[in-house]
Amino acid sequence: MYTAIRSTRVYDSDLAAYQAKTILLQGTSIEALLPYHASLPDHCVVIDVGDHYVLPGFIDGFSQIGAKEIGIRWEGEDGAETTQSDDLAPYRIIDSIYPFDAAFKEALANGVTVSHVASGPGSVIGAQTAIVKHDGVTVDEMAIKPSFGHAFSLGDIPKRTFKQQTNKPLTRMGIAASLRRYFDKHGAPANVFIRAYRGTDIDTALRLQEEYAFTLTLVHGTGATENQLNELKQRGASLFAGPMFQARERHEQQTLCPSFHKEVVLSGIPHAIISDHPTTSVRNLKLEAALAVREGLDEKHALNALTLTTAQCLGISDRTGSITAGKQADIAIWNGDPLSLTSSVTHTFVSGKLCYEKESEQR
């Protein structure tokens, strides 16, 4: 049983261009990319979407989706444990993901098919992260990688959280010391993700990377100077930037500006655009990219930062992140240029299954 999606605008990630193609799907995978007018096998359902834009499903490089449920407060907040974990059993975000969080549906309705889920920023030592697809009823079936990296958090939020809970200050020196203690005891995890905004915290992350030689991904990073970006590049680090589209509640957020995305790309660091949902809604992942384009980022890098580059950074580009024969069929169809502020998704496929279709009465 085959399905074919036919469009004059299928996105080619390598060429960063739209081309007339027919995408042949079988089961969970992209069987082949055929010429637009190719003859199709028997028993093939053809979905002709005319001039609509067909793109790989977006990947949210850093998110609390499912772990911090929307529309509810503490009852659905399971990504922010601020007590110490039992030494033998580090926290794993996979134990906190609720597949029926309404945000998963919102993600699909906005063409986002995969999230890298991490713990919240409240505690310095976070949890093992997981990479999940947005379709399924148990996290086990959703997980591409149930344990991928480990999330840590620096700066204003862990300081504030600690103060609220203990009425004692937590200093930046204390934060660095507790990270060293953790790495000394457990060894540095593979794939370290460090949340940091302010320059001082980015320096701390760089220092720790030098001391423990782990693979570093800096998350947020908006206060990074040109020197720090060069240093991150030399260390082979990645930068998961954003979200700029959020309220500025703290000192360290004064630097939020969509132009930062362009700076990261110019520095040559592998760059992903993230929502850190619900920091900004996963619905705004495209908006984040569009605002970056408004500030001068070219469209190719903007789209890559939502698809292929992110997949490469997360080690899942063998199966998703572009419309390529042999990869899983994670595909979103848009009724206009996906980087337009007013375009929206009409269909979303996750692993070949149609998981979202726009209501026809929704004009």
Place this chain on the structure above:
Amino acid sequence: MNTVFRGADLYTVDADFTVIQSGDLYVANGKISAIGRHLNVPAGTKEVEAKGMVMTPGLIDIHTHVGIWAEVTEDVNDANEYSEPFTPLMEATDGIHLDHFSFQDAVRGGVTTVQTGAGSANPIGGIWSILKTAGGTLEERLLIKRSGLKGALGENPKNVFGQTYRKKPFTRMAVASIIRNGFLKALPYRHLAKEELSVDFQELWPFIEVLNGSMPLRLHCHRADDIATALRIADEFGVKLHLEHATEGYMMIDAIQKAGVAVTLGPFMMSASKYELRNSTPKSPALMDEAGIPFAIMTDHPFTPIQYLSVCAAEAVKYGLSSETALASITRTAAELAGISNRVGSLEVGKDADLAVWTGHPFATKTKLCATYINGSCAYHSNPQ
């Protein structure tokens, strides 16, 4: 200094949504004094080349906390007086910090007029004001000093007072009773002037103003039951009500229509951060428009940063609202609903020269704001001369 802007596409947002391609706009003494094509202007007029640009009225956000919410330094926030749930004497003008960066953010986003004031912690929070985002002293910037009595229903007062401070109100009925109490106490004195009220009764004056129609009651309400309570209270006392947020309003369109009230919608860009927001959707403006309910779109700055007001309107277009109505919801309609359309909200002769100059249509991704003018003076320029 009088100025003429030459050659821009003028989105006037007049009653017919007239767009003048390659038009000229002449500003004299801070007012728009001529609009058309190839205008003849007096000698000595400053010429501004705007060919290929788009000009819209300066944007208007009638529900913000610009200049009063501390943002990056929350410990000095002046937007919510937490000491009491009933604070009708709090005036926005006593808290607005003109040098706060949110005013610069506003002009960077083409926003020239904001309504601002108390947050939503209190069932009765205080008096809001409407002002320009740049140019002169607070008094000079004010359009309406007392633009409404702001109150809040639902989760926020319950959370702040009941859950956090362990005092009244714990429940929605107590929130409603605190609001009613102000009106009930004021009713016997509604014929008195402010100076005739004794010192002990000054707290009743804002309620008398609302009862006498000199300003509306502005109630923060998200959930459908809270919207219904707001309508009920307004009906009981015969006062003019403006619904703030009305997040679940689209689920009870008939009741809002029947009451004939206006709404300010939003913020709908962010994730639902609490229970009463879980039905929040950017479809709401399109559904309100279909029902013929007049609405403005808000950022609720800082919750969505003020510089993204145009992005909020574009999001409503993405969910089915017409581009014209969306632009009106942050210009002309916003001005009408706030009672300031005699001064601002459209590019028409006689209005204040509050202008936003863009490189293209404000809802297009690559459009950037070139400049913002307030009363004909440049309040922001992307390339300062």
